Structure formats: C-alpha cells, structure tokens
Amino acid sequence: MAPPLKIGIAGLGTVGAGVVRMLARRKDEIAARTGRAVEVVAVSARDPSRNRDCDLSGLRWFDDAVALAGDPEIDVFVELIGGHEGVAKAAVEVAIAAGHTVVTANKALLAHHGVTLASAAEAKGVGIRFEAAVAGGIPVIKTLREALLGNRIARVSGILNGTCNYILTRMRDEGLSFESCLDQAQKLGYAEADPTFDVDGFDTAHKLSLLAALAFGVQPDPDAIHVEGIRSITLADLEAADELGYRIKLLGVAARTESTVELRVHPTMVPKHWPIAQVSGVTNAVAIDGDAVALTLVGPGAGSDATASAVVGDICDLASGSSGTPFGWRAETLRPAGKAAIQRHEGGYYIRLAAVDRPGTAAAIARHMAEQNISLESIMQHRRGRPHGGDRAESAEDPAPVVLITYATNEDAVRRAIAAIEIDGVIALPPQVIRIEKD
Incomplete structure (x- = not known):
C-alpha cells in the first residue's frame, strides 16, 4: 500500500470538525477502497481551546493558516476558512506554490480568482478540488467534470441557495410574508444577520459561475451574470403561479446559445410537474441537459455533514490517484464568459x-x-x-x-x-x- 496521504486542515468550524470526524470514522473503509490511508496530521484555527467534538490529539497545531499551507509535511491542504481575499486566498496560493493539492469549499474564492489559481496549480502539477463549493452534498462538480464528458452540455440550471428556497417554500405553503420568512430563516441559522448575499442572488451567482466553467469552458466571472434576488416576490405572485400551474424558484441558469453562454440568476416560474419544482425547504437541485443524458440531482445544499461529505469525497479521489485540471479544461483554454445580455x-x-x-x-x-x-x-x-x-x-x-x-x-x-x-x-x-x- 502507498504511504498515507497527509492532510492539513485550515478552519475547524462545523465543516472542518465534521471532516475530521468523518475521516476518523471511515478510515478503514477509505484505506480499503482507495488503496491508501488518509491521515489528518495538522490543523489551524483561531481558538485552540474551543471544544469541537472531535479528536485533535496528536495533531500539529498552527495558529497561522498560511504557515500550515506551506508545511512540507502535508500532501493536501484543505481550506475551510472562507472569503475570496485575505487569509484564505493567501493560504491557497502558498499551498499551490509549495506543491500541495488544494481541497476547498470556498465558492467565492474560485468565482473571483479561479482562473489564476487554476493556472498556478496546473503549472505546479497539483490539483484544486472543490466539490463542496456548490450544492453541498450533491456531487454535481464530479458529474460535470468526469461523468458527463461524453455529452455536449446545452444547459445547467438549479436551485443553488437553500435560504431562498426555504423562504419561497414557507411563503407559498403558509401564506407568510417575505419579511416574516426571512426572520424565521435567520432564527434557524439558514440566513445570516445580513442576508444580502443570499436573498439578492449573489451566492447563487458565485456557484453558477463555477458550474458554467465546468460545463462550457468559460472563465468563472460573477460579474458576467445577470443577477436578481427574491425580495420583490409577493404572496400574490406565488398564488398566481399556483393558479397557472407553476412554482416560483430562484434559479441559476447557464445555457448555451448560438454565439455565447447565457448566464442569469433570477426568480423563475417553473411548471409544477418538473422535478425541480418539487424541491422544497433548504434542499438544492441541479438539472443538467446534455445531448445524450438529461438528469436532475437533488440533495442537501448545506450543513456540516453534507459539506464535510463533499470535502471527504475529494480527499478520497486524491487518495485513489485521481487529479485532473480544476475545471475539467486547461486554464488557458477557458474563454471569457462575456456580460449577460439579458435584454x-x-x-x-x-x-x-x-x-x-x-x-x-x-x-x-x-x-x-x-x-x-x-x-x-x-x-x-x-x-x-x-x-x-x-x-x-x-x-x-x-x-x-x-x-x-x-x-x-x-x-x-x-x-x-x-x-x-x-x-x-x-x-x-x-x-x-x-x-x-x-x-
């Protein structure tokens, strides 16, 4: 058996701690199925005294995530800090320069800097894996990058933000106002104190930019996407949609046209009989239309277990020897997306x-x-x-x-x-x- 794959994890919030627990719980099965043991050997977080409900004994502790990223004793750097600038970006850059493959859940980082980071990784001969960055536990990245390579993709669309889907579901089912449902989402932890990123569509746009890169070979660029949120949706709209045979969902849509790729995020009426119309609450869904296969993937879009599962899946792929280019296309071949011409x-x-x-x-x-x-x-x-x-x-x-x-x-x-x-x-x-x- 090959020597253990040594992992360094930066960020021990609910997802990071979940990854540590999952790798410990599944270590024997992972080694048996990949042919290589996976070992967490080092971690970094702000507060070493906090109880994270996982065994960190014997692990090397780094106060500085960037220092961990450059540690020569790790093989894979797992970035779970978040944010598209600052420490997260610096740490990923250092990890790539040090010859470490990166696993991340950071959609914003890749949406804003994906081409630059992918170019650096390819030049260094290492990978960037990011299954957890889009749709939580749904394996949509792997599906687009690997499973559907025999298809010419025409369209990728989906419910990519659980907060918005939760709000629209409760408004429709319980006759509540947007403001009331948002307040409940915040109390339940589905929405941040400042919900702008979710309800105004920007979170969905970041995720859509990554799906478009994988499906169509365009550079991730949130600024190329037409974005509208759900603040304007009223009970009258939901009732009218129901009467007409539709459901209203916040959709991210990337569609191939004759000359370009149309990228848009906005509330959309979809027929009730479509699988995506049946998706309620915080659940996510992604529909992929290829020339040979059309399918819809549905599952948990967030949460510690779902996101940790996606991170661990990427780590297991690396243990099996799978790598490939970050976006399934070489970075220099990714073409500009072009500003969405919604008109x-x-x-x-x-x-x-x-x-x-x-x-x-x-x-x-x-x-x-x-x-x-x-x-x-x-x-x-x-x-x-x-x-x-x-x-x-x-x-x-x-x-x-x-x-x-x-x-x-x-x-x-x-x-x-x-x-x-x-x-x-x-x-x-x-x-x-x-x-x-x-x-």
Whole structure:
C-alpha cells in the first residue's frame, strides 16, 4: 500500500470538525477502497481551546493558516476558512506554490480568482478540488467534470441557495410574508444577520459561475451574470403561479446559445410537474441537459455533514490517484464568459400590473403590448388590492391587479412595453416581471 496521504486542515468550524470526524470514522473503509490511508496530521484555527467534538490529539497545531499551507509535511491542504481575499486566498496560493493539492469549499474564492489559481496549480502539477463549493452534498462538480464528458452540455440550471428556497417554500405553503420568512430563516441559522448575499442572488451567482466553467469552458466571472434576488416576490405572485400551474424558484441558469453562454440568476416560474419544482425547504437541485443524458440531482445544499461529505469525497479521489485540471479544461483554454445580455433573453413572461380604474386603462396596456409584438397567452384579473397594506376596506380607488402571461418574446420588448405603460400613468405601482420556463 502507498504511504498515507497527509492532510492539513485550515478552519475547524462545523465543516472542518465534521471532516475530521468523518475521516476518523471511515478510515478503514477509505484505506480499503482507495488503496491508501488518509491521515489528518495538522490543523489551524483561531481558538485552540474551543471544544469541537472531535479528536485533535496528536495533531500539529498552527495558529497561522498560511504557515500550515506551506508545511512540507502535508500532501493536501484543505481550506475551510472562507472569503475570496485575505487569509484564505493567501493560504491557497502558498499551498499551490509549495506543491500541495488544494481541497476547498470556498465558492467565492474560485468565482473571483479561479482562473489564476487554476493556472498556478496546473503549472505546479497539483490539483484544486472543490466539490463542496456548490450544492453541498450533491456531487454535481464530479458529474460535470468526469461523468458527463461524453455529452455536449446545452444547459445547467438549479436551485443553488437553500435560504431562498426555504423562504419561497414557507411563503407559498403558509401564506407568510417575505419579511416574516426571512426572520424565521435567520432564527434557524439558514440566513445570516445580513442576508444580502443570499436573498439578492449573489451566492447563487458565485456557484453558477463555477458550474458554467465546468460545463462550457468559460472563465468563472460573477460579474458576467445577470443577477436578481427574491425580495420583490409577493404572496400574490406565488398564488398566481399556483393558479397557472407553476412554482416560483430562484434559479441559476447557464445555457448555451448560438454565439455565447447565457448566464442569469433570477426568480423563475417553473411548471409544477418538473422535478425541480418539487424541491422544497433548504434542499438544492441541479438539472443538467446534455445531448445524450438529461438528469436532475437533488440533495442537501448545506450543513456540516453534507459539506464535510463533499470535502471527504475529494480527499478520497486524491487518495485513489485521481487529479485532473480544476475545471475539467486547461486554464488557458477557458474563454471569457462575456456580460449577460439579458435584454436578448427569449421566453414567456409573467407580468403583474396594479392597474388604475379609469376608462382606457385596459386599452392602453393592450396597445403597448401589441406595439412590441407581444402576444398574450392569458389575462387574469383578481380582486382589488390595497397598495399600501392595512386593514381598511377595499375601495374603488384601489388598483386592480392584472396578470398577463405572454407567449415567447424577448426581454427588451417586455421592458419597452412596460416603460410605455408607466409613462401613460395607467398603473399605480412598479410592475412585477418574472420569467417563465416551459416544456
């Protein structure tokens, strides 16, 4: 049997401690299946006195993660610190320079610096493994990098943020407001005190940039992605979607077009019968459409066990002798993603308007849609709403919610039509627009 694979772990939070426990618990099986023992020999964290519910006796302790990264007595550096700058970036750079393969769960680091780090790793002849960086315990990185190499991928899309999926699920199932569901998510630890990164779509964009690199050979670049979050989604939207046969999900979508790769993150209506529409709570899902195989992977997108499982899976691959390029393509072949041209996106649209009650309103809406060659599949008008909330009785002066469902059109036409409707003054509130994915 080959000599043990020696591991240094920087970051002993819930995931890092989970990795230590899992490797200890499964050490005999891992050695038997990979042909090589795996040993954690050194760790680094801020507080050596903290109880982490794992056996750290006999391990060398480093106060400085960068020093651990350069330690000549380790083979693999596991980075579980987080953040795309500072210590995490410096430590990964030092580990690569020292000839150590890196295993990381750091999506932000790879989304912002993936090409540079991959180039350095390839030049040094070492690897970067990052299964835990996207969708937690779902093996989507391995699937794209290895299992589906025989396919030409047309599209990768998914629910990549459990916080947003939890909020949308509770809003739909319990009739709660966005604010109320966000508060519950924060109390349960699903959302940070500052939830911006999650609910405004940036976390999903980081993950999508890595999936796009693997599927299409484009450079990871969150700035190339059109990003919208879920703050604008209301109960009225969820109820209308249900009535129309859809669910609303925050999706990350990377799709091959004739000339480029379209990258977008936004709330999306998906048919109820799609597997991804059935995914509730904090669960993640990724759908991959290839020319030979189409599949949907569903599983826990976060949590100490799920993320530790992905980290350990990468370590076991290394123990088996598997390496390869970080993104499945050599770094110099990765081409720029290009800024998402969302105005050229084509598809169906859900448009909710708070129409004022006066003669000519319906005609003005219809005229501006027709001027942009937008055909309407259906029009729904619900009872009047109260634009500013409150308990007062409804009044004839309240706007009337009108929902338009378009046939396939382009984003630019929809935006031009809405702008003209707003100029006419026939709607009382900013319109809601949600893209629709159909069979």
